[in-house]
Amino acid sequence: MKIEQIYTGCLAQGAYYITSNGEAAIIDPLREIEPYTKRLERDKVTLSYIFETHFHADFVSGHLDLSKKTSAPIVFGPNANPSFECILATDNQEFRIGNITLKVIHTPGHTLESTCYLLKDETGKEVALFSGDTLFLGDVGRPDLAQKSATMRQEELAGMLYDSIYFKILPLANEIIIYPAHGAGSACGKNMMKETVDSLGNQKKMNYALNQSSKENFIHAVLDGLLPPPSYFKMNVAMNKKGYESFENVFNNGMEALSAEEFEHIVEKSGALVLDTRNASEFTKNHIPQSINIGINGDFAPWVGALISNTKQSIILVTELGKEEESVTRLARVGFDNQIGHLKGGIQTWIDKGNEIDFVNRISALQFADEFQIGKSKIIDVRKVSEYANEHIDYSSNKPLANINDWVNEINNEEHFYLHCAGGYRSMMAASILQARGFRNFTEIEGGFAAISKTNIPKSDLICQNKVGI
Numbered sequence: 001m002k003i004e005q006i007y008t009g010c011l012a013q014g015a016y017y018i019t020s021n022g023e024a025a026i027i028d029p030l031r032e033i034e035p036y037t038k039r040l041e042r043d044k045v046t047l048s049y050i051f052e053t054h055f056h057a058d059f060v061s062g063h064l065d066l067s068k069k070t071s072a073p074i075v076f077g078p079n080a081n082p083s084f085e086c087i088l089a090t091d092n093q094e095f096r097i098g099n100i101t102l103k104v105i106h107t108p109g110h111t112l113e114s115t116c117y118l119l120k121d122e123t124g125k126e127v128a129l130f131s132g133d134t135l136f137l138g139d140v141g142r143p144d145l146a147q148k149s150a151t152m153r154q155e156e157l158a159g160m161l162y163d164s165i166y167f168k169i170l171p172l173a174n175e176i177i178i179y180p181a182h183g184a185g186s187a188c189g190k191n192m193m194k195e196t197v198d199s200l201g202n203q204k205k206m207n208y209a210l211n212q213s214s215k216e217n218f219i220h221a222v223l224d225g226l227l228p229p230p231s232y233f234k235m236n237v238a239m240n241k242k243g244y245e246s247f248e249n250v251f252n253n254g255m256e257a258l259s260a261e262e263f264e265h266i267v268e269k270s271g272a273l274v275l276d277t278r279n280a281s282e283f284t285k286n287h288i289p290q291s292i293n294i295g296i297n298g299d300f301a302p303w304v305g306a307l308i309s310n311t312k313q314s315i316i317l318v319t320e321l322g323k324e325e326e327s328v329t330r331l332a333r334v335g336f337d338n339q340i341g342h343l344k345g346g347i348q349t350w351i352d353k354g355n356e357i358d359f360v361n362r363i364s365a366l367q368f369a370d371e372f373q374i375g376k377s378k379i380i381d382v383r384k385v386s387e388y389a390n391e392h393i394d395y396s397s398n399k400p401l402a403n404i405n406d407w408v409n410e411i412n413n414e415e416h417f418y419l420h421c422a423g424g425y426r427s428m429m430a431a432s433i434l435q436a437r438g439f440r441n442f443t444e445i446e447g448g449f450a451a452i453s454k455t456n457i458p459k460s461d462l463i464c465q466n467k468v469g470i
């Protein structure tokens with residue numbers, strides 16, 4: 001028996017590849033299936049089943065393409081009822097893979113169909129639990145994503161999650177290994193550990209959700225502090241449940257290399273969004289006017305989902321040379337299938353043709369310190385509320401990037417302001433969105449708060465009422 005966790009940092013997501021005696025099972029695969037088919041070929045094993053723990057909201061799973069490629073059946077737990085052929089397992093049903101067994105444990109709460117899979121080894125001993133989004137390390141799945149109807153509130157789902165965990169998971173042996181679907185950085189929970197594997201016994205000791213004295217306390221604890229889910233989550237759930245275009249078609253469309261003339265014509269004709277995936281340090285110097293910057297070298301896919309939100313939006317790419325495939329793939333992972341192509345040769349092709357370019361006014365933290373005037377300089381901090389609470393520039397305004405569509409129209413474009421985040425990644429995204437919407441009277445600070453904190457600009461570690469309105 002072999003268990004391999006295939007972890008994708010951008011989505012903080014764990015898929016699982018399990019083999020035993022010539023057979024294999026894959027749990028929660030990502031959309032691009034080549035990593036799995038290569039393993040099957042390498043190990044000379046047959047894929048027996050594709051198990052899904054639930055309808056994922058934060059990414060599009062590869063279950064359909066993988067099943068079509070291998071003829072392996074897809075397995076969901078009770079209450080799933082997708083629009084394609086699959087095995088709808090019953091609670092406690094067992095599936096044989098070689099000499100091992102996976103037992104279905106229906107654990108509703110995160111979603112109504114949420115299911116864990118308990119692995120029994122060749123001797124029948126229970127050794128591992130693939131816990132999906134029901135149980136994370138340090139946390140549990142958020143119970144506000146799958147409301148059955150207008151009458152089912154998140155408190156009811158949290159109560160179902162309590163029953164699932166306390167009556168079905170906690171009675172399992174302490175030595176069982178927990179393999180969750182996500183780790184720190186995922187929007188599917190709020191308090192996840194950076195580790196991706198742990199024992200159930202250790203989780204019983206340190207996971208706050210597993211140490212509540214009552215069901216009521218559990219409900220309050222898991223709901224407290226939840227941020228609104230990204231708007232693209234519902235669209236990804238629908239794709240996972242109803243079906244989607246093959247990854248191969250999406251990839252081929254995105255990999256269409258376009259000349260500067262073709263690129264310009266398509267943008268003018270289709271109204272496609274120009275997405276520039278280069279680093280902030282390159283985008284600031286030159287970019288196509290009205291383009292949006294979300295750097296590939298960061299939490300690219302979640303930010304695309306959060307900021308663009310409509311997965312049907314047509315997108316045309318500008319990338320660093322050699323990053324075309326990665327950009328196309330990571331867009332497809334979160335359901336952005338309407339990719340038209342990318343600029344052949346990157347931004348230099350555009351410049352060489354003498355086309356108009358734009359830039360972002362960016363200064364260093366030291367220059368900002370020279371220009372800064374206490375009580376007069378207007379500052380927008382686009383970090384999360386928790387980051388701002390920890391420490392921030394006095395008299396600054398906290399306007400998280402994730403909420404930019406809500407606060408952008410509150411800005412007075414006639415008053416100059418400074419813009420920063422923690423290190424420059426998010427503030428450049430904000431700068432590109434602001435400029436695309438006609439806001440020009442601002443300066444973005446290179447290096448963000450990490451660089452600002454090394455200057456003598458006055459800072460505070462308390463959330464204060466904003467003293468300067470913008």
